[in-house]
Amino acid sequence: MAGAATAVRSKGDVATAIAILRQRFGDRVQTGEAIRRQHSHTLTWIASEPPDAVVWPTSTEEVAEIVRIAAAQQVPIIPFGAGTSLEGHVNAPFGGISLDLQQMNAILSVNQLDLDATVQAGVSRKALNDHLRDLGLFFPVDPGAEEATIGGMAATRASGTTAVRYGTMRDNVLGVTAVMADGAIVRTSRRARKSSAGYDLTRLMVGSEGTLGIFTEVSVRLYGIPESIVAAVCPFPTLEGAVNSVIQAIQLGLGLARSELLDEILIGAINKHAKLGLEERPTLFLEFHGTDVSARDQIARFEEIARSEGALRFDWASREEDRRKLWKARHEAYWAIKSAYPGRDALATDVCVPISRLAECISETKADIEQCGLIASVLGHVGDGNFHTQPMIDMANAREVEATKGFLTRLAERAMRMDGTCTGEHGVGQGKIKYLEAEHGAGVEVMRRIKAALDPDGLLNPGKILPQR
Amino acid sequence: MAGAATAVRSKGDVATAIAILRQRFGDRVQTGEAIRRQHSHTLTWIASEPPDAVVWPTSTEEVAEIVRIAAAQQVPIIPFGAGTSLEGHVNAPFGGISLDLQQMNAILSVNQLDLDATVQAGVSRKALNDHLRDLGLFFPVDPGAEEATIGGMAATRASGTTAVRYGTMRDNVLGVTAVMADGAIVRTSRRARKSSAGYDLTRLMVGSEGTLGIFTEVSVRLYGIPESIVAAVCPFPTLEGAVNSVIQAIQLGLGLARSELLDEILIGAINKHAKLGLEERPTLFLEFHGTDVSARDQIARFEEIARSEGALRFDWASREEDRRKLWKARHEAYWAIKSAYPGRDALATDVCVPISRLAECISETKADIEQCGLIASVLGHVGDGNFHTQPMIDMANAREVEATKGFLTRLAERAMRMDGTCTGEHGVGQGKIKYLEAEHGAGVEVMRRIKAALDPDGLLNPGKILPQR
Numbered sequence: 001m002a003g004a005a006t007a008v009r010s011k012g013d014v015a016t017a018i019a020i021l022r023q024r025f026g027d028r029v030q031t032g033e034a035i036r037r038q039h040s041h042t043l044t045w046i047a048s049e050p051p052d053a054v055v056w057p058t059s060t061e062e063v064a065e066i067v068r069i070a071a072a073q074q075v076p077i078i079p080f081g082a083g084t085s086l087e088g089h090v091n092a093p094f095g096g097i098s099l100d101l102q103q104m105n106a107i108l109s110v111n112q113l114d115l116d117a118t119v120q121a122g123v124s125r126k127a128l129n130d131h132l133r134d135l136g137l138f139f140p141v142d143p144g145a146e147e148a149t150i151g152g153m154a155a156t157r158a159s160g161t162t163a164v165r166y167g168t169m170r171d172n173v174l175g176v177t178a179v180m181a182d183g184a185i186v187r188t189s190r191r192a193r194k195s196s197a198g199y200d201l202t203r204l205m206v207g208s209e210g211t212l213g214i215f216t217e218v219s220v221r222l223y224g225i226p227e228s229i230v231a232a233v234c235p236f237p238t239l240e241g242a243v244n245s246v247i248q249a250i251q252l253g254l255g256l257a258r259s260e261l262l263d264e265i266l267i268g269a270i271n272k273h274a275k276l277g278l279e280e281r282p283t284l285f286l287e288f289h290g291t292d293v294s295a296r297d298q299i300a301r302f303e304e305i306a307r308s309e310g311a312l313r314f315d316w317a318s319r320e321e322d323r324r325k326l327w328k329a330r331h332e333a334y335w336a337i338k339s340a341y342p343g344r345d346a347l348a349t350d351v352c353v354p355i356s357r358l359a360e361c362i363s364e365t366k367a368d369i370e371q372c373g374l375i376a377s378v379l380g381h382v383g384d385g386n387f388h389t390q391p392m393i394d395m396a397n398a399r400e401v402e403a404t405k406g407f408l409t410r411l412a413e414r415a416m417r418m419d420g421t422c423t424g425e426h427g428v429g430q431g432k433i434k435y436l437e438a439e440h441g442a443g444v445e446v447m448r449r450i451k452a453a454l455d456p457d458g459l460l461n462p463g464k465i466l467p468q469r
Numbered sequence: 470m471a472g473a474a475t476a477v478r479s480k481g482d483v484a485t486a487i488a489i490l491r492q493r494f495g496d497r498v499q500t501g502e503a504i505r506r507q508h509s510h511t512l513t514w515i516a517s518e519p520p521d522a523v524v525w526p527t528s529t530e531e532v533a534e535i536v537r538i539a540a541a542q543q544v545p546i547i548p549f550g551a552g553t554s555l556e557g558h559v560n561a562p563f564g565g566i567s568l569d570l571q572q573m574n575a576i577l578s579v580n581q582l583d584l585d586a587t588v589q590a591g592v593s594r595k596a597l598n599d600h601l602r603d604l605g606l607f608f609p610v611d612p613g614a615e616e617a618t619i620g621g622m623a624a625t626r627a628s629g630t631t632a633v634r635y636g637t638m639r640d641n642v643l644g645v646t647a648v649m650a651d652g653a654i655v656r657t658s659r660r661a662r663k664s665s666a667g668y669d670l671t672r673l674m675v676g677s678e679g680t681l682g683i684f685t686e687v688s689v690r691l692y693g694i695p696e697s698i699v700a701a702v703c704p705f706p707t708l709e710g711a712v713n714s715v716i717q718a719i720q721l722g723l724g725l726a727r728s729e730l731l732d733e734i735l736i737g738a739i740n741k742h743a744k745l746g747l748e749e750r751p752t753l754f755l756e757f758h759g760t761d762v763s764a765r766d767q768i769a770r771f772e773e774i775a776r777s778e779g780a781l782r783f784d785w786a787s788r789e790e791d792r793r794k795l796w797k798a799r800h801e802a803y804w805a806i807k808s809a810y811p812g813r814d815a816l817a818t819d820v821c822v823p824i825s826r827l828a829e830c831i832s833e834t835k836a837d838i839e840q841c842g843l844i845a846s847v848l849g850h851v852g853d854g855n856f857h858t859q860p861m862i863d864m865a866n867a868r869e870v871e872a873t874k875g876f877l878t879r880l881a882e883r884a885m886r887m888d889g890t891c892t893g894e895h896g897v898g899q900g901k902i903k904y905l906e907a908e909h910g911a912g913v914e915v916m917r918r919i920k921a922a923l924d925p926d927g928l929l930n931p932g933k934i935l936p937q938r
Binding site for chain 1: 580582583584585605625626627628632636637639640649653654655656657659660661662663664665666667668669670672673675676677681692693695696716719720721722723724758759760762763766767770819821822823824825853854855884885888889890891892893894895896897901904905908909910911912913914915916918919921922923934935
């Protein structure tokens, strides 16, 4: 699966680079095998490709220094946040230095009036939200993993359950400080909410997966914690009913804060894992944010829509304890399904289509899963048209592994045929490189030129995003 | 004011390019002076620099053909929409071919379920909204000029009165089809609402002002026309009260759809022009969108906030006729102020700061206006921290012209000092080039490299955005 990544090592002088780094950073440079392995660990079946060394900088200036040292020896640099990426983003297919940003975990400023914060790249979203809670503020982007760093989330253009209301990292990053391939430090934007002053370097950097620059600081948008948050669970006899309800709610501008679709398999696993008694049907997990009045209005309107689309029940919970229980179950879906199939590995997939094609795309995908005899549940961020299937694979079974590979290719092709994308929020990394030409056509050449212009020696996270020629 | 633009003409063979274009496009190539002048007409005091010829393509393929013909003769290409830009974007400082996209005015598709539309670049926002109205949909970005084209708005990253709720062109363009400098046709994105598949070419192209590629088609987000739209007018004794009210409303997540601040001078001019009797104070023009219940809730909550910030009155109108009258007055502010000072030219300015600095930035700016003896009103998109002053200049008065130049520089520097930008929504064009280095520092070099990588001969709208070295 590692695709384009081969065993070719860096042509540069890694040993010299490490010696110089050691001299400068002492114990903050490590080359032990366990640490190197840990820094290339992937959550999927992409094989680990460890770096030659790991270094822990504590400031933007140190990152710039490390980049210059590596560049002088023509050695690759691979930025590392929390290692929760899913497509081999932190692998070192050409060796090199893993630059671990977890010591850069300071919250530099929170501007309550402007609703923004600037943090070092290694701050986790949990740490940021813990810090914000007492101020009545929150950072909404929720990719699941609590320890995911803001820098890593910006680098992969992460999103998750709340994108339907609050947008993705594309929408919520106001600017980054990045160290470029030549060691230059660039601040992509000031703190104004909008600007027309030149090329949008912020958006170019967000989602560039460490291949154009290394983020050291990130400024993000914040939001006031809503006066009222209400969660609801709503099972449907059909997938279409669930999807159509969300489409109508969006058209009405109801402003759903979350609209997650769990298929009957996933609900079954959650029931066992969290000891719940949910009906085992395609089910929407919803959340409404607003003032007391507007949240109540949203719920009433949504219930009306859902009933007209055949909803079987509509249960809502405004008490924080009940909400927490519900969303805890949703967030543990991965573990629920994993514990239901011991001995099997879970593989995360991620495609996104226009919402009008979502029910069709999921139905075709479920038929495909059945046809190839795989075990896989479906989880969708309905409002975005984004969904995941999670095949549970017996890696010792070669036939099953082969079947899964075929399934993955058909899944990506199906999404693209429906005017969608091969990745809605996980990023390209190594795993999705093979689909990029099919998705972007001549756009890939534009991306290649930008990469060559900003990183002419190809030292920033090589072997990611762009197909080799 | 044209700054970097000089009288140097293209080194390419313009005559040959025009001859080849004539052979191919016949009467759709024009070289008459009136037409050439019209295609470099600017709404500000930047001097017109006409192109050598104007050509009207009707398809993406024709645009690609024209670009290749021009490139073969090393002749510049300047894309032209409706000519409503404000910073000399359509000038031809090095001569060349103005590529007028107004015949590319087809609405190619509207997807009601997905809330998106794909249009040719020459479609005006008015034409799009006229088309959408019967479908119960609308395209929200509102820069003022009704005839502004979707392509031009995307090229300048336009926004306007509704950005506080619906975002700018950055947020509302789903993808563009662009002809690149070598004639390649790139579709930057498919129709999925989000994607993590590689560099964000859409956002790179939006705001690139025709310097990286020529947009021929644009896909945009649409919204359902809200069930309830209510407008309100709310005068304050002080600027701070108005700004603080909006800050609180945003923190509460009220979702103001519009929040425009007009100063007492502008209110005075509007009173005369539209025969209204508004109190001549700093005044908010507001709009609330929602369901009947949520719009009422928003109004009640906002009124409460506004009163606590010292609002003098709070008048609201939900009847379409009353709303139209109000917003017509607001949209005619430019003409109101112009007719109040006959014989003077209006100069549009445009800076944006973090909202916490907005009142301070406007106050300092008003003091500066007074100090240099200028006549200028203030109009702010408060929710974005974006505001315009409009000095009314007697161009025959050299001292006044000089004073204005000094004022403009101080205004841009003031905004940047407050962590803001020299242009919130008008773009760089020729007029703001001189501030780019101060605003972006090392980022300008990144922009230059991208430009050189994608347009190595510098033929796409040369003399815009990037400072010459």
